[in-house]
Amino acid sequence: MVNRTIVGAHYGLRDWLIQRVTAGVMALGSLALAVYVMLHPDLGYDRWTGLFSSQAVRAFALLFLLSLFYHAWVGMRDIVMDYVKPTGIRLIIHVLVVLTLLLYTIWSVQILWGM
Amino acid sequence: MNKVRPKHLALHLIKLPLPGFVSILHRVSGLALFLALPLLLMMLQYSLHSIVTYGQLMDVLAHPLAKLMLLGLLWAYAHHFCAGLRYMAIDLHIVANLKQARDSSKIVMLVSLLLTLLLGAKLW
16 A cells, blocks of 8 residues: 655745745835835826836836736735635635736736726 | 644634734735735726826825725735745844844834834825
8 A cells, every 4th residue: 555645736935936036026116116206206197107108117017016916826825725624615716816816917907008 | 644633723812922923914914905906906097097087096095084094005015015024034044043033023013113104194
């Protein structure tokens, strides 16, 4: 009789790393925005949309949001795995979270390039 | 593997040490930010779409309840940010022993509250 211990799918290290890389991207973006707002205390509609009319800013904003969504998936999956025991409900929540984040991704592109 | 072990998880009696408290707040703040995502994306959309939607957004955000909600989210973001930096410091063995774990937890709580106050003051 073979007595094997199931040890998982080995996605732990990859997710651990991705969680930190995406956090780094968001930290940089947050600091950049904070500095910009401090340098322009009179931030109004014109300056705000002017900032986002730059393709580079749009691209980095999308990178920020994609990082956020991937980061949120890893975090939400960990939370659901810890607290939701029935497999069926856990699967349903996982699918809903993934679909929601994919929709947010499409929405983000529409926001940034459809303004 | 299937041995049933006794569990005594009386949640109302368990008193978490400060690092544990920071850890559970990291989860709670992350969950809150995830749930607030549609609102935040909608705010970004309204701020960028046109001068009319920008004005509508500013009117809504002028309401004290909206400001209170923003303040809460600001704290969630600040705490998640600082607690996340603490985890990276632990990964890099900068925080390596019990005293440092406790001290860094205190710093995370303090700095995130200070950041919330500072940004909140700017908000009002």
